[in-house]
Amino acid sequence: MDILLADLPDGAQGTVTRVWANGPALDAGHLRRLGELGFLPGEPVQVLRRGPGGREPLAVRVGDTLFALRLAEAQCVSVDAA
Amino acid sequence: MAAPALALPAGLPRSVALVGNPNCGKTALFNLLTGARQKVANYAGVTVERKIGVARLPDGRSVAVIDLPGTYSLQPATPDEQVTLEVVEGRRAGEDVPDALVVVVDATNLRMNLRLVLECRALGRPMLVALNMADVARRCGLQIDTARLAAELGCPVVETVAVQADGHAALLQQLAHWTWPAAASTVTLPPATPPDAAALQREVRRLLAACVTAPAAAGSGAAQRLQLQLDAWVLHPAWGPLILAALLFIVFQAVFSWANAPMEWIKAGMAAAGDAVSAAMAPGPLRSLLVDGAIAGAGSVLVFLPQILILFFFILVLEDSGYLPRAAFLLDTLMGKVGLSGRAFIPLLSSFACAVPGVMATRTIAQWRDRITTIMVAPLMTCSARLPVYALLIGAFIPDRAVGPFNLRGLVLFGLYVAGVASACGVAWLFKRLWLKNGYQPLMLELPPYRWPAVRTLALGLWERMQIFLRRVGTIIFALMVVLWFLSSYPTPPAGATGPAIAHSLAGQLGHALQPLFAPLGFNWQICIALVPGLAAREVAVGALGTVYALSAAGDGVAEQLAPMIAQGWSLATALSLLAWYVFAPQCISTLAAVRRETNSWRYPVAMAAYQFALAYLAAFATYRAASLLGA
Numbered sequence: 001m002d003i004l005l006a007d008l009p010d011g012a013q014g015t016v017t018r019v020w021a022n023g024p025a026l027d028a029g030h031l032r033r034l035g036e037l038g039f040l041p042g043e044p045v046q047v048l049r050r051g052p053g054g055r056e057p058l059a060v061r062v063g064d065t066l067f068a069l070r071l072a073e074a075q076c077v078s079v080d081a082a
Numbered sequence: 083m084a085a086p087a088l089a090l091p092a093g094l095p096r097s098v099a100l101v102g103n104p105n106c107g108k109t110a111l112f113n114l115l116t117g118a119r120q121k122v123a124n125y126a127g128v129t130v131e132r133k134i135g136v137a138r139l140p141d142g143r144s145v146a147v148i149d150l151p152g153t154y155s156l157q158p159a160t161p162d163e164q165v166t167l168e169v170v171e172g173r174r175a176g177e178d179v180p181d182a183l184v185v186v187v188d189a190t191n192l193r194m195n196l197r198l199v200l201e202c203r204a205l206g207r208p209m210l211v212a213l214n215m216a217d218v219a220r221r222c223g224l225q226i227d228t229a230r231l232a233a234e235l236g237c238p239v240v241e242t243v244a245v246q247a248d249g250h251a252a253l254l255q256q257l258a259h260w261t262w263p264a265a266a267s268t269v270t271l272p273p274a275t276p277p278d279a280a281a282l283q284r285e286v287r288r289l290l291a292a293c294v295t296a297p298a299a300a301g302s303g304a305a306q307r308l309q310l311q312l313d314a315w316v317l318h319p320a321w322g323p324l325i326l327a328a329l330l331f332i333v334f335q336a337v338f339s340w341a342n343a344p345m346e347w348i349k350a351g352m353a354a355a356g357d358a359v360s361a362a363m364a365p366g367p368l369r370s371l372l373v374d375g376a377i378a379g380a381g382s383v384l385v386f387l388p389q390i391l392i393l394f395f396f397i398l399v400l401e402d403s404g405y406l407p408r409a410a411f412l413l414d415t416l417m418g419k420v421g422l423s424g425r426a427f428i429p430l431l432s433s434f435a436c437a438v439p440g441v442m443a444t445r446t447i448a449q450w451r452d453r454i455t456t457i458m459v460a461p462l463m464t465c466s467a468r469l470p471v472y473a474l475l476i477g478a479f480i481p482d483r484a485v486g487p488f489n490l491r492g493l494v495l496f497g498l499y500v501a502g503v504a505s506a507c508g509v510a511w512l513f514k515r516l517w518l519k520n521g522y523q524p525l526m527l528e529l530p531p532y533r534w535p536a537v538r539t540l541a542l543g544l545w546e547r548m549q550i551f552l553r554r555v556g557t558i559i560f561a562l563m564v565v566l567w568f569l570s571s572y573p574t575p576p577a578g579a580t581g582p583a584i585a586h587s588l589a590g591q592l593g594h595a596l597q598p599l600f601a602p603l604g605f606n607w608q609i610c611i612a613l614v615p616g617l618a619a620r621e622v623a624v625g626a627l628g629t630v631y632a633l634s635a636a637g638d639g640v641a642e643q644l645a646p647m648i649a650q651g652w653s654l655a656t657a658l659s660l661l662a663w664y665v666f667a668p669q670c671i672s673t674l675a676a677v678r679r680e681t682n683s684w685r686y687p688v689a690m691a692a693y694q695f696a697l698a699y700l701a702a703f704a705t706y707r708a709a710s711l712l713g714a
Binding site for chain 2: 025026029030032033034035036037038040041042043048049050051052053054055056057059063064065066067068069070072073
C-alpha cells in the first residue's frame with residue numbers, strides 16, 4: 001500500500017517507492033538531495049518521532065541513517081508501508 | 083573515463099585529499115595524520131574550509147594531506163560542498179589538483195557512504211578507501227571483508243580508527259607502498275551526466291551483500307537499541323523540550339556556582355601581585371602602569387577564565403555527544419516560524435562561543451538569503467566575550483540568593499542569554515519579512531548516533547580555549563590596557579586641581595565628551611571610556627573599567643576589587659542598562675571583519691553595526707527608564 005512518508009505513523013516501517021515533486025515547496029535540487037541522502041526506491045524507512053506539537057519535523061531513519069525532515073520534504077517521498 | 087595517456091609515474095603521491103560524507107571522521111583522521119588540531123565534533127558540517135597539513139610516513143618521506151568539508155555527493159548544494167568539488171576536480175584557482183583521493187567512509191554506515199565512493203571512483207582518479215570507525219563497526223557485529231571490497235572497487239581499502247593514537251597505521255603503510263594503477267587519469271573530467279543515485283544504490287546493495295555480514299537483523303544490537311531508546315526520550319514531543327531546557331539551565335547554574343573557588347584564587351593572586359609590586363616600587367608612573375594598567379586592567383579580565391572554561395566544557399560535551407542536531411530538531415518549528423532555515427541552528431550555536439566561527443559556519447546553508455539572515459543575527463547570540471561583562475555586573479549587583487531550587491544570579495544570566503536569542507528571532511523575522519524574502523528551505527539534517535565525548539577531545543578543546551583566552555588577555559587586552567592607562571594618566575592635572583587626576587586626562591575628557599550622548603542610558607563618564615576600547619573586544623570593557631576605577635580611586639591606587647567599587651558607585655538602573663546594552667553591543671571589530679570577508683561586501687557589516695547600535699541604545703534606554711521608574 002503506497003502512502004506518503006509524512007503520513008507514516010510514529011514507529012511504523014516502510015520501503016521507499018519513489019521521490020517526486022508533490023507540491024511547490026521543493027525544487028528539483030531539493031529532490032535530488034533527498035535521493036543523495038538515501039531516500040531511494042527500495043530503501044527501508046521508519047518514522048521515529050515527530051517534533052514538539054507532534055507535526056514536524058520528523059525524525060526519519062532511512063537505511064542506517066537518521067535524518068530530520070520537515071513536513072514538505074516528507075510529503076515528497078512515497079513509501080510502501082509494511 | 084578517458085585520458086589514460088596521462089598515467090602517473092609509480093611512486094609516492096605528493097598530495098592526497100580526504101573526501102567523504104559529513105561526520106565520518108575526516109578531520110579526526112586529518113589531525114591524526116598531520117598532528118594538527120582542527121576542530122572535531124559529532125555533527126555534520128564542522129569543517130567548512132579546506133585545510134592542508136603534512137603527514138610523515140613510516141619510511142620518513144612526507145605527503146601533503148588536504149582536509150575537505152564533508153559532502154553527500156559530488157553535486158554540491160552548499161558553499162562548503164562546492165569547495166570540496168573544486169579541489170577534487172582541480173578547478174580551484176591557484177591550487178594543484180591532489181595526486182590522489184583518500185575516500186573516508188564511516189564503516190558503520192556503508193549503505194550511505196559507499197554511494198560517494200562509487201561517485202569518486204567514476205572520476206577515474208587514483209584513490210583508496212579508508213574504512214573509518216572500524217572499531218565501532220566490529221563492536222556492532224559488522225564483519226567487512228576488506229579484501230573482497232578492495233577487489234570489487236578496484237582500489238586499496240584500509241581500516242582506520244581516527245580516535246586511537248595509532249588508528250592510522252594501516253593508512254600510512256598503504257600510502258608508503260602504494261603502486262599506482264597504470265590507467266589512472268591525472269586530470270578529472272566531470273562526468274557527462276550526473277550519476278543516478280538509484281543506480282548507485284543498486285550497486286551499493288550488491289556490494290553490501292557481497293562484502294558485509296551484518297548481525298541477524300539491522301538495528302537489533304544492544305547498542306542500537308540504546309540509541310533508539312535515548313532518541314525516544316530526547317526527541318519526544320513533550321519530554322524533549324523539557325530536557326533541552328533543563329540542560330541549558332544546568333549550564334548557566336554551573337557557570338556561577340562551580341566557578342567561585344577558582345575565581346577567588348585568581349583574584350587573590352592578582353591582589354597579592356598588586357600589593358607586591360606596590361611594596362617593591364617607589365610611587366611613580368611605572369608603578370601606576372603596572373598596578374593600575376596591567377594588574378587592575380588585564381587582571382580583571384583574567385578572573386573570568388574559570389567561568390569561560392566551564393561554559394566551554396558544556397559546549398564541548400554537547401557537541402561531541404551528538405546532542406546538538408537533536409536540539410536543532412526540537413527548535414526547528416520555532417526557527418521556521420521566524421523564517422530561518424533549520425540549518426541556521428548550528429552556526430547560531432557556534433556563535434555562543436564566538437560569532438566569527440559562527441559566521442563562517444553559515445557556509446553550510448545553501449540559500450544566499452538564508453545565509454545572510456543567519457549571519458546578520460549571529461552576533462546577537464551571547465558570545466563568550468560578553469560573559470566577563472555579564473558576570474562582573476551580575477556579581478556586583480544581583481544578590482547571591484536562592485530562588486526555589488535555582489540561584490538568582492544563574493537565573494539572570496540565563497535571562498540575558500534568552501534575551502539574546504529572542505532578539506535574534508525578532509530581527510530574523512523582520513529581515514525575512516521586509517528584505518530577504520525567499521522560498522521554502524528544507525531541513526534535511528542528519529542526526530548522528532550518540533557517542534561518549536572523548537576525554538582527549540574535551541581536554542584538548544579546553545586547553546585550546548584557555549590558550550586563546552590567555553593569548554587575548556596577554557596581547558590585545560594587555561596592549562589596550564597600556565594604551566588606556568596612558569590616555570587616562572596624561573596630560574597630568576594642572577597644579578592645584580582637585581578631584582581625581584584621570585578627569586583631566588585625554589581619556590577623561592573623551593569620557594566627559596561622550597557622556598551627554600549616553601546620559602539618557604544612565605551611563606557615567608567612566609562607562610563611556612570603557613565602551614571605546616570595548617569596540618576591539620567586548621571583554622576589554624571590563625578591563626577598561628578596572629583601569630579607570632583604579633586610577634579614579636582616592637589615595638595612591640592599590641588595585642581594589644572592581645566589583646564592590648562599581649556596586650557602590652552605580653545605581654542598579656545603570657547596571658541593568660549596561661547589561662541591556664551588551665545584549666546587543668555592536669562593538670566587535672573581528673565579527674564585522676568576518677562578515678565583510680564572508681559576504682564580500684561592506685553593505686552587510688555596515689548594516690549590522692548600525693542596527694545593533696540602534697537596538698543597544700534603545701534597549702539600554704528602555705531598561706534604564708523602566709528601572710528608574712521602579713525605583714532601582
